[in-house]
Amino acid sequence: MAHIKLQDGLPGIRGPMAFSPQTAKPLNALAEVLLRDDNNTLTRGERELIATYVSSLNDCFFCQNIHGAIAGHYLDYDINKIDAVKKDFNATSISPKLKSLLSIAASVQRGGKNVTPEQIEAAKNEGATDKEIHDTVLIAAAFCMFNRYVDGLATWAPEDRQFYVNRAKQRAEEGYIDFDLYNVSVKS
Amino acid sequence: MPYIPLVEHLPGITGLLEYSKDTAAPIRELTQILLRGPSTLTEGERELIATVVSKGNECKFCTAAHTAAADVLLGEHETSEKVKQDISTAPVSEKMKALLLIASQVQKGGKNVTAALIDAAKKEGATDIEIHDTVLIAALFCLYNRYVDGLSTITPSDPDFYQSLGERLFKYGYNRLPQGYDHLKKNGVEQH
Numbered sequence: 404m405a406h407i408k409l410q411d412g413l414p415g416i417r418g419p420m421a422f423s424p425q426t427a428k429p430l431n432a433l434a435e436v437l438l439r440d441d442n443n444t445l446t447r448g449e450r451e452l453i454a455t456y457v458s459s460l461n462d463c464f465f466c467q468n469i470h471g472a473i474a475g476h477y478l479d480y481d482i483n484k485i486d487a488v489k490k491d492f493n494a495t496s497i498s499p500k501l502k503s504l505l506s507i508a509a510s511v512q513r514g515g516k517n518v519t520p521e522q523i524e525a526a527k528n529e530g531a532t533d534k535e536i537h538d539t540v541l542i543a544a545a546f547c548m549f550n551r552y553v554d555g556l557a558t559w560a561p562e563d564r565q566f567y568v569n570r571a572k573q574r575a576e577e578g579y580i581d582f583d584l585y586n587v588s589v590k591s
Numbered sequence: 592m593p594y595i596p597l598v599e600h601l602p603g604i605t606g607l608l609e610y611s612k613d614t615a616a617p618i619r620e621l622t623q624i625l626l627r628g629p630s631t632l633t634e635g636e637r638e639l640i641a642t643v644v645s646k647g648n649e650c651k652f653c654t655a656a657h658t659a660a661a662d663v664l665l666g667e668h669e670t671s672e673k674v675k676q677d678i679s680t681a682p683v684s685e686k687m688k689a690l691l692l693i694a695s696q697v698q699k700g701g702k703n704v705t706a707a708l709i710d711a712a713k714k715e716g717a718t719d720i721e722i723h724d725t726v727l728i729a730a731l732f733c734l735y736n737r738y739v740d741g742l743s744t745i746t747p748s749d750p751d752f753y754q755s756l757g758e759r760l761f762k763y764g765y766n767r768l769p770q771g772y773d774h775l776k777k778n779g780v781e782q783h
Contacts, residue, residue, distance in 0.1 A: 406709040406726075407719035423723055426624055432617035440613070461700065507741075514648060515740025523594045533595040537607075537742065541614060544737035551730035554701025555693075556723065 406557045415465030416549065417584055418558045427584075430549070434579040437542050445535055447575075448477030449501055450542060452488060453508050457543045459489040460512045463550035465560035470546075472571035482568060500529040504539045511543035594743045600776045602745035602752075603652040607738060609772060618734075622765040625728050632721055635664035636687055637728060639674050640694045644729045646675045647698035650736035652746045659757025686715040690725045697729035 409418035420427035438450045451474035458466035471485040480488075487495050492505050503526040510517035518540070526536055553560075561567075574582075597606035608615035626637045638661035645653035654675070661671045673681035678691045689712035696703035704726070712722055747753075 406704065406706070407722050419723065419727075422719075423727075425628070426621060426727060429617035429621035429624070433614065433621070436613050436617065462702065511737050511741045515650065515737040515742075518594070518741045518743070520594070520743075534611075537595050537611060538614075540741040541611070541738055544734040544741060547737055548730040548734035551697050551701040551733055552727055555697045555704045555726040555730060556701075557704070557706075 404557065405559060406555075409556070409558065413559075413585070413587060415469065415558055415560045416553050417587065419552060419556055421584055430552075431579045433545060434549075437538065437545060439578050443534075443538065444532060445504075445538060446477065448474055449504075450538070451477060452485075452497070452501070453505060453539055453542045454546050455485065456489060456492065456505050457508050457512050457546040458550050460509060461547065461550040461554075463554055465553050465558065466546065466550050468560075468564055468567040469570070469574065472567040473575050475568070476571040476575045482564065498529075500526065500531055500535075503529045504531060504535065507536065507539050508543035511540055512547060515540075515544075592743065593745065597742075597744065601772055602747050603656065604735060604739050604744070605772065606744060607742060608767070612767075615767070619765050619767060621731060625724060625731060627764040630721075630724060631718065632690075632724065633664070635661055635670075636683075636690075637724075638664055639671060639683070639687070640691060640725055640728045641732050642671055643674055643678070643691050644694050644698045644732040645736055647695055648733065648736035648740075650740050652739050652744065653732065653736050655746075655750075655753040656756050656760070659753040660760040661757075663757045663761040684715075686712065686717050686721075689715045690717055690721065693722065693725050694729035697726055698733060701726075701730075 405418060407422065410421050413421055420430070438454065439447055443450070451470050455467055455471040455474050458470055467489070471482070471489070475481060475485050484495070488497065488505075492502055497505075503522070507518055507522050507526060510519070510522060523536060593606070595610065597610055601609055608619065626641065627634060630637065638657050641657040642654060642661055645657055658671045658675070662668050665671070670682055674683060674691060678688055678695065681688065681691075683691070689708070693704055693708050693712060696705070696708060709722060
């Protein structure tokens with residue numbers, strides 16, 4: 404049961420967003436610009452994968468599953484490949500640049516001071532730009548916020564991982580601003 | 592030295608918010624609503640939540656900045672110092688102690704917030720909205736602290752810098768200054 408009175412049947416972050424629409428607006432606007440803005444040299448799939456990895460490190464079931472499913476949709480990865488990235492991204496076929504960015508994201512998740520000049524250097528050597536490094540750090544930091552919002556209020560999330568996979572295409576297309584918060588075909 | 596090129600006259604978070612204005616806009620809006628919007632928690636109480644979380648994340652810049660903002664709002668320095676040392680003995684209400692304890696657990700991780708901590712806050716009169724806002728403020732500062740330190744921004748050592756920053760946050764809140772920040776430049780030297 405959630406720590407505060409949230410509307411039944413709204414999974415994950417949707418409950419607190421319905422509870423507090425005023426704060427939901429900038430939260431969604433931030434997700435939109437970080438994860439979907441086209442003025443970005445990281446693909447939407449790469450950015451969703453950073454969000455997924457950080458959410459996995461924070462052990463946030465809802466966030467890692469919905470963002471993992473959306474990343475999978477963009478990158479054409481199935482759930483096993485997403486799980487492989489979460490388990491050991493170095494052993495997967497993602498690009499060396501993305502590996503270096505995921506390494507930075509993992510350090511951010513533990514705490515900002517964990518990011519080392521060597522990690523930044525390694526990312527730059529793989530071709531990462533200043534903006535890509537900036538966005539990686541901010542996506543990782545933002546998901547340290549979103550994950551805590553979702554779990555700190557003990558929100559409810561569907562346990563069936565296929566639920567998230569089934570919704571990924573629609574979520575990817577509608578984005579984080581123009582979507583119906585209450586359009587969820589699942590019972591709690 | 593910051594990991595990306597940031598303007599020298601804006602250390603800490605401000606340089607980052609000016610580097611990436613499209614991401615800064617929603618972050619600023621969220622902060623303004625949470626820390627300065629209508630609430631049954633005072634602005635000073637909300638700055639104390641930001642201070643305690645920043646301290647827990649060992650972010651020196653944010654801790655000093657929000658300590659200064661809390662001090663300006665509360666009109667004294669004692670409360671902010673004491674909540675950083677020990678929430679249970681700090682000179683704040685029992686309700687605030689319960690909320691600050693929730694914020695401290697959010698800082699460690701969302702799942703650390705227990706039903707017992709929530710019950711304790713509710714017994715002291717905390718409303719669902721106050722609990723919601725406490726969790727989201729704490730979560731937001733987990734973003735800020737990582738953003739500031741993750742890109743290795745400059746942390747000024749001069750206490751006067753934070754005093755004037757605290758006064759700016761008191762007067763103008765978290766919206767971007769309409770005139771920008773060029774007035775803080777002075778002969779290439781950081782002005783306080």
